[in-house]
Amino acid sequence: MFNPSQNEVRQFFCETYRKHRANEILTPIEAIASDWVLQHPEYADDLTDINTALTADYSVENGRTNPFLHLSMHLSIAEQISIDQPPGIRAxxxxxxxxxxxxxxxxxxxxxxxxxxxxxxxxxxxxxDGAAYIDCIKRKV
Structure with a gap:
């Protein structure tokens, strides 16, 4: 199981955004991440400066959404859907x-x-509990 550190996640999204803006070739996972980054232009400032990103505090007490957590969840869900894991998530x-x-x-x-x-x-x-997860999604339909 891939278990990146907080800094590795932040570096990944910042580098993906940098490569997109520079029109550089993206890896397949960066291309998927980039699609989600572009759907969240409100995170552009957070993704532009890697040094600030690595030290930023996105705690609930500060009242800021953590863009890296949010984008990571988009990426996780996209991967789950692509491989239909847990079974039934794609449908x-x-x-x-x-x-x-x-x-x-x-x-x-x-x-x-x-x-x-x-x-x-x-x-x-x-x-x-993958089954409970799928049931929760089905209730949203």
């Missing part, structure tokens, strides 16, 4: 996207379910 995400007529909005709803699944897993000490 559930497709149905939600069709109902909302927006892949982006569907991802945001799926994020709620992903966050809930992770929170429940951390709280219980049990592995993430």
């Amino acid at each position: 559930a995400a497709t149905a939600l996207t069709q109902r909302l007529q927006s892949e982006h909005e569907a991802h945001h709803r799926i994020m709620e379910c992903l966050g809930e699944m992770i929170w429940n897993s951390q709280r219980s000490g049990l592995p993430p």
